[in-house]
Amino acid sequence: MVFSRRKMKQILFVCIGLIFVICIYKTFVTTEPLHVPHVPELQPKLLKENRQQFDSDNDLDSRYAELERVKLKVKELELKLKSLEDRIPKKYPDVKYLNYKNRKRILITGGAGFVGSHLTDYLMMQGHEIIIVDNFFTGRKRNVEHWFGHENFELIHHDIVNPLFIEVDEIYHLASPASPPHYMYNPVKTIKTNTMGTINMLGLAKRVGAKVLIASTSEVYGDPEEHPQPETYWGHVNPIGPRACYDEGKRVSETLSYAYAKQENVKVRVARIFNTYGPRMHMNDGRVVSNFILQGLQNESIIIYGNGKQTRSFQYVSDLVDGLVALMESNYTQPVNIGNPVEHTIEEFAVIIRDLVGGKSKIRSTAAVEDDPQRRKPDITRAKKYINWEPRVPLKIGLEKTIEYFRKELDRSNHSQRNVFSPHIDNS
Numbered sequence: 001m002v003f004s005r006r007k008m009k010q011i012l013f014v015c016i017g018l019i020f021v022i023c024i025y026k027t028f029v030t031t032e033p034l035h036v037p038h039v040p041e042l043q044p045k046l047l048k049e050n051r052q053q054f055d056s057d058n059d060l061d062s063r064y065a066e067l068e069r070v071k072l073k074v075k076e077l078e079l080k081l082k083s084l085e086d087r088i089p090k091k092y093p094d095v096k097y098l099n100y101k102n103r104k105r106i107l108i109t110g111g112a113g114f115v116g117s118h119l120t121d122y123l124m125m126q127g128h129e130i131i132i133v134d135n136f137f138t139g140r141k142r143n144v145e146h147w148f149g150h151e152n153f154e155l156i157h158h159d160i161v162n163p164l165f166i167e168v169d170e171i172y173h174l175a176s177p178a179s180p181p182h183y184m185y186n187p188v189k190t191i192k193t194n195t196m197g198t199i200n201m202l203g204l205a206k207r208v209g210a211k212v213l214i215a216s217t218s219e220v221y222g223d224p225e226e227h228p229q230p231e232t233y234w235g236h237v238n239p240i241g242p243r244a245c246y247d248e249g250k251r252v253s254e255t256l257s258y259a260y261a262k263q264e265n266v267k268v269r270v271a272r273i274f275n276t277y278g279p280r281m282h283m284n285d286g287r288v289v290s291n292f293i294l295q296g297l298q299n300e301s302i303i304i305y306g307n308g309k310q311t312r313s314f315q316y317v318s319d320l321v322d323g324l325v326a327l328m329e330s331n332y333t334q335p336v337n338i339g340n341p342v343e344h345t346i347e348e349f350a351v352i353i354r355d356l357v358g359g360k361s362k363i364r365s366t367a368a369v370e371d372d373p374q375r376r377k378p379d380i381t382r383a384k385k386y387i388n389w390e391p392r393v394p395l396k397i398g399l400e401k402t403i404e405y406f407r408k409e410l411d412r413s414n415h416s417q418r419n420v421f422s423p424h425i426d427n428s
Ligand SMILES: O=c1ccn([C@@H]2O[C@H](COP(=O)(O)OP(=O)(O)O[C@H]3OC[C@@H](O)[C@H](O)[C@H]3O)[C@@H](O)[C@H]2O)c(=O)[nH]1
Pocket: 178, 179, 180, 217, 218, 219, 273, 274, 275, 276, 286, 287, 288, 289, 291, 292, 303, 304, 305, 306, 310, 312, 346, 369, 372, 373, 422
C-alpha cells in the first residue's frame, strides 16, 4: 500500500498525540489511589486530601493509644473500688422491721466492747435504732463494723466522762473497763467513768425522759461473807484496796441511780453482772477465761493465781444479753443479779479448759493477787421471779464457741504468749 506525503504526516501527528495522551495517563491517573475520573484541575485538591487522610490516620492511632490508657486506668480504679467494697459488709443481717411506734432509739455506752457489741447485735436484729458511744479504751470498732453504714446504726467516738446531748428512749450504760488489769491500769479514770460518767447518763435520762439500765457488778459484794450472794447482801469491800476503783465506783454508780430515781423520777434498772465470757473478749483482756484459753491453745502453762481453791460462776455472753434486755423491759426497779449459778474452783476450771482445748498444757500456780474474792456465786431467785430469766447456755457449749473464736484470733494475729495479760508479767 502506498501513502501520500500528506497522509503520512497525518498518521505521524495521530501517533505523537496518542503517545502524549498515554504519558499523561501514566503520570497522573495510574498513581492516583482514589479511583476518581482524571480531571487535571482536581489534582492539587486530591493531593491535599490524601495528606489529611494520612494525618488523621496518625491522629487515630494516638487516640486509640489514649483510649487504651484510660481503659487501663478504669480497670485499676475498678479493682481499687472492689477492694474497698469488700471491706464493707455487702449485706447486713436481716433486721426485723418495727414501725415508728414500736421502734426505740437506744443508746449503748461502751457499745463497741465485749458485752456492748453483743447487746448491739441483739437490739439491732430486733429492729431498733442503736447509737453506740465508746472511747475505745477497751472497745474496738471491729466488734461492730458489720453494722457500719446501716440506717439504724450510729457510732459516736465520745468519752462519757464528758456530757452528751442526744435524744433517746433507752440507755444501756455499760461503759467502763471490766477486767481487773484494765480497771487497775488507770484507777482514777475508772472512778471517773463510773461516777461522772454515770451522772452524765442519769442526767441525760432525766432530761429526755429515757429509761436507763446501769451495768453494775458482782464485785459490789467484794470478798463475800455470804454465799451464794443475794441482792440483799451489802457486801464486803476494801475501800482502799487495788480493786476499790471498780468496786466502789460501781457501788457509787448504784447509789447515784437510786438518788436520781428518788429525787428526779428517773426510771432506773440495775444489773449486777457476774463473771461473763464469750467471743469478742479482748486477747489482752487479762481475765481468767481468755488467759486460760490462750495459754491452752499455745501449749503454754496455764497459770493459776493463788492456790486455785477460789471459786467463780461463769455465764455465756448471750445469756447476759437476754438478762439485760429482760430487766430493761420489766417494771422491776431493784438491783438484779445476772449470772450463772454453776460454780467451779479456778483449779477445776483450768482442767476443763485444758481438756476442751485439747492441748498438753501444764497447770501451774503463782502468787495470789491482792484482795481476790474467794467465793462467788449468784443467787438468781430474784431474776427468775421478777424478770423471768435464767441462763440457758451450758459451760461446755459456751466454752467451745469461745475457744473457736480465740483459735481464729490467734491465726489472724499470730499472737504470742507474751501478750497474755498478767499482773505477774511485765506487760509494759
Ligand atoms: O490468768 C489468770 C487470771 C485470773 N485468775 C483468777 O481467776 C479468778 C477470776 O479472775 P478474773 O480476772 O477473770 O475475774 P474476777 O472475778 O476477779 O473479776 C471479775 O468479776 C466480775 C466482773 O464484774 C468483772 O469482769 C471482773 O472484775 C480470780 O481468782 C483470779 O485470781 C487466774 O488464776 N489466772
